[in-house]
Amino acid sequence: MTDAIILAGGLGTRLKRAVPDLPKPLAQVNGRPFLDLLLTQIERADEVKKVILAVGYRSEQIIEQYANCGRFSFELVFSKEDEPLGTGGAIIKASRLTRTNELLVLNGDSYVDIDIDDLIGFHRESGAPFTIVLKDADDCRRYGKVGVNNESRVISFGEKDSAAGPGLINAGVYVFDRALFEDEAERNLSLETGLLPDYVRYGGYGYIVHGRFIDIGIPETYREAQQYLRGI
Numbered sequence: 001m002t003d004a005i006i007l008a009g010g011l012g013t014r015l016k017r018a019v020p021d022l023p024k025p026l027a028q029v030n031g032r033p034f035l036d037l038l039l040t041q042i043e044r045a046d047e048v049k050k051v052i053l054a055v056g057y058r059s060e061q062i063i064e065q066y067a068n069c070g071r072f073s074f075e076l077v078f079s080k081e082d083e084p085l086g087t088g089g090a091i092i093k094a095s096r097l098t099r100t101n102e103l104l105v106l107n108g109d110s111y112v113d114i115d116i117d118d119l120i121g122f123h124r125e126s127g128a129p130f131t132i133v134l135k136d137a138d139d140c141r142r143y144g145k146v147g148v149n150n151e152s153r154v155i156s157f158g159e160k161d162s163a164a165g166p167g168l169i170n171a172g173v174y175v176f177d178r179a180l181f182e183d184e185a186e187r188n189l190s191l192e193t194g195l196l197p198d199y200v201r202y203g204g205y206g207y208i209v210h211g212r213f214i215d216i217g218i219p220e221t222y223r224e225a226q227q228y229l230r231g232i
Helices: 034-043 059-066 086-095 116-126 191-202 219-228
Strands: 003-008 050-055 075-080 102-107 110-112 130-137 146-148 154-157 167-177 204-209 213-215
Touching: 003 034, 003 086, 034 050, 034 102, 034 110, 050 059, 050 086, 059 075, 075 086, 086 102, 086 191, 102 116, 110 167, 116 130, 116 167, 116 204, 130 146, 130 191, 146 167, 146 204, 154 191, 154 204, 167 204, 191 204, 213 219
Parallel strands: 003 050, 003 102, 050 075, 130 204
Antiparallel strands: 102 167, 110 213, 130 167, 146 154
């Protein structure tokens, strides 16, 4: 089994123009909270029996909506930040509520078509301490380009705004060995810039996908998501 963490605590500063009164994961996409799409995707995975929602900004709204909701077969619990911890700090804190050797981690503001059970199986077979889902993109500037070698081993993480042109981007889904976080202190820390570049030295693999991917982090892509995710 693999416990899952969904990062649902960010401020969503750029999206506030379009969704001023809700935390980003509760932004409505085709009449349902975006977070529902992620939880439903996890529901289809046989491997996941516990999901931790790492909440912070307007956490009471997320907790009110999902506490004791009874709509999912897995256990659903909350890891609440008393102060902003960043994506890395949120994972470290939430990992204290997990028990499995691997952790599935998903960004709470992006969706990618993926078979979660297959991803977890890939991670186990690789024997590496982390696996990151990568998506091919025509222009990587908004996300930064992730470099891999011929064996799909991750070798670099590029900076945003400087990675023009096609390449592979971070799709916001990971599998980590839980041991990576056991000795980490809870602090304000970014996963993308504070932890992942350091983890490259341990060796990790990219799980490359070519299907549907979108994030709702800015008003433009949030509007696009209404049509792009129709039917999911």
